[in-house]
Amino acid sequence: MLFRNLWLLRENPLVFAVLIGVTVVALVVALTVHEFSHALVATALGDRTARRAGRLSLNPLAHLDPLGTLLLFLVGFGWGKPVPVNPLAFGRRPFQGMALVAVAGPLSNILCAGVVAVPFKTGMLDWPLGGLSLLYRSPGEAVLALVFAFIVGYNLFLAVFNLLPFFPLDGSRVVLGLLPERVALVVARLEPWGPGLLLVLLLADSLLGWGLFSRLLGPVVNGLADLLVGERVF
Numbered sequence: 001m002l003f004r005n006l007w008l009l010r011e012n013p014l015v016f017a018v019l020i021g022v023t024v025v026a027l028v029v030a031l032t033v034h035e036f037s038h039a040l041v042a043t044a045l046g047d048r049t050a051r052r053a054g055r056l057s058l059n060p061l062a063h064l065d066p067l068g069t070l071l072l073f074l075v076g077f078g079w080g081k082p083v084p085v086n087p088l089a090f091g092r093r094p095f096q097g098m099a100l101v102a103v104a105g106p107l108s109n110i111l112c113a114g115v116v117a118v119p120f121k122t123g124m125l126d127w128p129l130g131g132l133s134l135l136y137r138s139p140g141e142a143v144l145a146l147v148f149a150f151i152v153g154y155n156l157f158l159a160v161f162n163l164l165p166f167f168p169l170d171g172s173r174v175v176l177g178l179l180p181e182r183v184a185l186v187v188a189r190l191e192p193w194g195p196g197l198l199l200v201l202l203l204a205d206s207l208l209g210w211g212l213f214s215r216l217l218g219p220v221v222n223g224l225a226d227l228l229v230g231e232r233v234f
Contacts, residue, residue: 018143026150027072028060030109030158031080035063037108038083042101047089055083071202072154082168095184099177102170109159110224113152117228120148127231153233156221161213167194 036058039050054062068079083101090097119125128145165171167190176184205212218234225233 022146022150026154029151030154032060032063033108033112034105035080037104041104042085047086049084049086053084096177099174102173105170106159106162109155113155116151120229156224160217160220167191
């Protein structure tokens with residue numbers, strides 16, 4: 001995200017500072033909602049691991065993963081601190097239990113985006129079509145609109161990105177929950193390779209300008225945004 005707007009630092013440091021502030025607020029909201037929902041559903045299904053680890057909390061500091069947050073901040077894609085879950089607490093269907101816990105994160109982000117989109121949908125706020133350029137014309141109103149728009153955008157980004165079927169993203173857990181148990185056990189052996197491979201792909205996609213993730217996720221994110229606010233966020 002910030003990589004694409006570094007030119008602002010030289011042209012207008014104040015606008016760049018506002019961008020950083022708005023991004024931080026949106027990230028904190030999206031990541032906290034996402035990870036808290038994992039912990040909430042795991043607890044509801046009988047696993048107390050997340051509660052004992054202090055993750056059944058709306059305190060953002062409990063959920064921010066340094067690397068995942070940094071990547072979200074810089075390139076627009078990343079993750080929160082994984083919520084500890086004990087699959088054995090789900091009885092005879094551990095993969096299905098993990099899938100329910102996993103899908104709770106993205107669904108909560110979509111719900112959060114829908115709630116925050118209400119001021120745009122009802123006309124209380126105008127969608128910031130001019131983006132950061134609005135700060136030059138009407139700073140006060142623009143900051144509020146940008147905060148709400150960024151919260152909508154980052155929640156949708158986080159939801160759709162995490163539904164990709166790559167370890168350690170939530171989509172991988174959902175896929176395992178849908179597979180026959182014997183097949184899921186085999187596929188799960190690939191998990192240790194997932195984080196490193198995903199990190200390499202994210203960095204290469206951003207630094208080399210491939211735009212792979214943007215092209216893959218953009219239509220889905222924009223489709224959801226169109227339903228919620230009638231605008232594109234990509």
